Amino acid sequence: MTHRKTLWTAAAGLTAGAVIAWQRSAARGHGPVTDERWLTVTVNIAPGEIQPGKLPSPLQEYGDRIETRITPAPGDRGTELAVRLKEPQPAITHSVPARLAGQDPRQDLRRALRDAKALLEVGEVLEPDAPPTTHDSPGGKLVGLLSRRAGGEGVL
Known part of the structure; x- marks a missing residue:
């Protein structure tokens, strides 16, 4: 009985999340994006240790x-590394369906930024x-499904 209740609760939460995401994407419209958002991570190193011309290889692959x-993080807590695509993308490519289908051009950039952070901090x-190394429970299977749908970028 508890197993069935857990599945219903998970399904209800997933449905509610999908509805909210759909409403947000519909509210954005489908015209061209003129103000591209910056993708930002905080890196636990001093601001002077990152040089714009010597970015880690995942970001160097994007070139121009x-x-x-590159700015100091608030409260002297490292460095904020922000990137964005120079070429504006249509808003439709930023929608939830595009992200689920792996067609959001920022997905690869998010992954590259996350990998660059790891290379800078850990090497x-x-x-x-x-x-x-564990056995999948029903909750683990749901998390696995959502993780696969997140496109490997850590965001659904």
Whole structure:
């Protein structure tokens, strides 16, 4: 009985989240985006240790297609590394369906930014164990489904 209740609760939460995401994407409209949002991470290193011309390899691969902004993080807590695509993208590519289908051009940039953060802080990109060392529970299967749908970028 508890297993069934857990599944219903998860399904209700997933449905509510999908409705909210759909409403937000519909409210944005479908015209061209003129003010691209910056994708930002806080890196736990001093601001002077990151040079715009010497970014980690995942970001160097973008070359002149991205803009980069490097600023001290608030409260002396490292450095904020921000990037965005120079070429504005249509708003439809930023919608939830486009992200679920893996067609949002910012997904690869998000992944590259996350990998660059790992390289700057740790020196390597850490990956989870494959195959996992645990058995899947119903909740774990739901989390696995959502993780696969997140396109590997850590965001659904």
